[in-house]
Amino acid sequence: MQLSTRHLLGIKNLTKEDISLILSTAEQFKEVLQRPVKKVPSLRDVTIVNLFYESSTRTRFSFELAEKRLSADVINFSTSGSSVSKGETLLDTVNNILSMKVNMVVLRHSASGAPHFLANHIPAAIINAGDGINEHPTQALLDAFTIKEKLGNLNGVKVAIIGDIMHSRVSMSNIYLLTKMGAKVTVCGPPTLIPKYIREAFGVEVNYNLKETLDWCDVANVLRIQLERQDQVLFSSLREYNLAYGVSKNLLDSLKKEIIVMHPGPVNRGVELDSDVMDSKQSVILQQVENGVAVRMAVLYLLSNRTN
């Protein structure tokens, strides 16, 4: 089987079959990662560039490990110390890299749509590792993989996405993926951080009350509060945010059921998530990270044209 697309630009343009294929392929790679020998020769002689125009720990790391475990040749490229500071355009930079016979580009960029623009102009496969406030598709895929691993299914699962929905590429990709796969989605957060059109545009519910939202859901995907947004009067203070929308152990214990807590990381302990929740059995944050490598191996493998 093959994906319907040559690139992974976002979840928006994937079919249900694409998503299922990526998740089932990732299951096989996860099994590989449990072995003592975690390397497979699948992408031997494939050269991949990690082109990161924004800082990142886990995403860059996770892609690099995924690539190396597929036996690809890996070159890292980050903004500082490069021609970017010399004013070269993104397309010229990428065309230069591709002239050196690079097969795949993993791109993180602060401009929404940057990978889509590139995809129209270059022959190599592009994997979007996060573009502005648009999408972060591998994050949504690893979130879905983790939910499916825990609950056996995506169809019918009730997922709450909590926090700054407005500026989050993680929430966008999750909403696309979950609604396509039959899950029910409620977004929850301060009204200033939830887009007004979101119910009509994306078929998700909106609830400004955290307790009600948690009572409803099977899975709470808690987003990171970007500390640098504090100045923008979108919410009054970190302390007040924590009181209204922070997920605490007390709150979880007050629910009638045990829900699953997810977070894309890095976590601000004591802001959007209390420390004891993060370290509790309900939290699957580190499993998400683990699954990220398997999901990225699946994406890279499926887009490499090494399948047959």
Next chain:
Amino acid sequence: MQLSTRHLLGIKNLTKEDISLILSTAEQFKEVLQRPVKKVPSLRDVTIVNLFYESSTRTRFSFELAEKRLSADVINFSTSGSSVSKGETLLDTVNNILSMKVNMVVLRHSASGAPHFLANHIPAAIINAGDGINEHPTQALLDAFTIKEKLGNLNGVKVAIIGDIMHSRVSMSNIYLLTKMGAKVTVCGPPTLIPKYIREAFGVEVNYNLKETLDWCDVANVLRIQLERQDQVLFSSLREYNLAYGVSKNLLDSLKKEIIVMHPGPVNRGVELDSDVMDSKQSVILQQVENGVAVRMAVLYLLSNRTN
């Protein structure tokens, strides 16, 4: 066959035979790079350090790919995050690295002559990846490779080098190489950016008129304008520079013949080169980048003592 030198410090001290040997070896590596499997075991168990004291995209990238495709072990070292900021001398830094059994050093440094100084003091092979305003030999070699690929020959070819000749290590290395190999060279640019002695010292022609220069040449090698030099009153403004010395499509169409347009990159679109020229059939800029990997593989291989 072997090179007459243990290092690649510049084109100045290469013989015609050295240059021919590098170019013919590069032809073989270019053929390797067209294959699905682009890796050869030539430098297995050779450790190479890329020691970059100045920022770079394509040169560092190109060397790293060349090294990895030769199966060398590669270690990157750049200024930030290193002892350099602690005031260690260049020679002490390099001697430390060599003590760890590193075989070859690829050096970029802002000081003209830095690799020559090192070559007198260390046993490892040094490849100059650009030293101050002195030389950038692998750039001249890939430029020559590209001209030869397009025109079949270097002898008798008419090459114009256009722009800031004064501060360009690319122009120096090109002048040395082209005159050695029998090409005819004219330099063209604002009088403030062309050294006064250049005709007498290097046997090249000088022409301050761009149209006349383009009418004469087979190949135009357009240099990058360093935007940071604007303050130095060497030319009045980027806009005026573009009007007098920018290579435009109109200008090219007004010539009686079709010339080849080269540029060492990164390009300032709309300054030294108009966008439609860069993207036209006459531009071989991306071929230069592609050939750069093959040329650097040839240099590394020939200097590695793995030949016999």
Next chain:
Amino acid sequence: MQLSTRHLLGIKNLTKEDISLILSTAEQFKEVLQRPVKKVPSLRDVTIVNLFYESSTRTRFSFELAEKRLSADVINFSTSGSSVSKGETLLDTVNNILSMKVNMVVLRHSASGAPHFLANHIPAAIINAGDGINEHPTQALLDAFTIKEKLGNLNGVKVAIIGDIMHSRVSMSNIYLLTKMGAKVTVCGPPTLIPKYIREAFGVEVNYNLKETLDWCDVANVLRIQLERQDQVLFSSLREYNLAYGVSKNLLDSLKKEIIVMHPGPVNRGVELDSDVMDSKQSVILQQVENGVAVRMAVLYLLSNRTN
């Protein structure tokens, strides 16, 4: 044989047998590094992260080479361009990395005790590559290896440690190692840079006079003066420091015997060590660097659980 510890946090908690085992294993790896093929398959399929929260040249480089020559998969992580700037805790960062199936962590951190803290919370093996002003165990091990190589023994050897004892993790690790192995240690430096309790606490002698100290010792381990400490009125000026505690050729020539001069690097030529001493036969500084790779290979190998 096996080490008594799962981590290398410092010399303090190693036994004499541990130290001897590391040094004898390093001898075998040093022999490997003399061969044309310097790579062994010992750590194939082991993934190691170099997690450097402080800048470093030779230590990071030396670990990376050691890891690659053991055939480990290596991922580098340094502060800039990472989630660290986003306020994630050290433990969360490391747990994230480990979730991706990383086997060993080489950690440099500005906080004394950071690796010890981690060791209580994570399953992977940790190697301390320098923590604040506490310990730098691989430096002490390579210093000991070098002394043993030169003098055949550690027991009974007289070692002077000269300079800023107060703020030096190198001096702490050396004192622990040398006293455990039966060497005699004298520390020497300005009174402001020597802790008051050191004689009683660690069983070393204190001498504020450089000439007397050098007359006594077989080996002088000269510490780096941290130029950034000049502002702190711990000593009056670099020039006065050099006059009182700088090791000069004249001073060495005035001794009745030929002592060995060591330095952990990077050297401030003309401050703690004169240039002609550094470049003399008595200096074993570059041998120390060479031995560093062998010692780090030994530590990584012994902690990898690949021994049997």
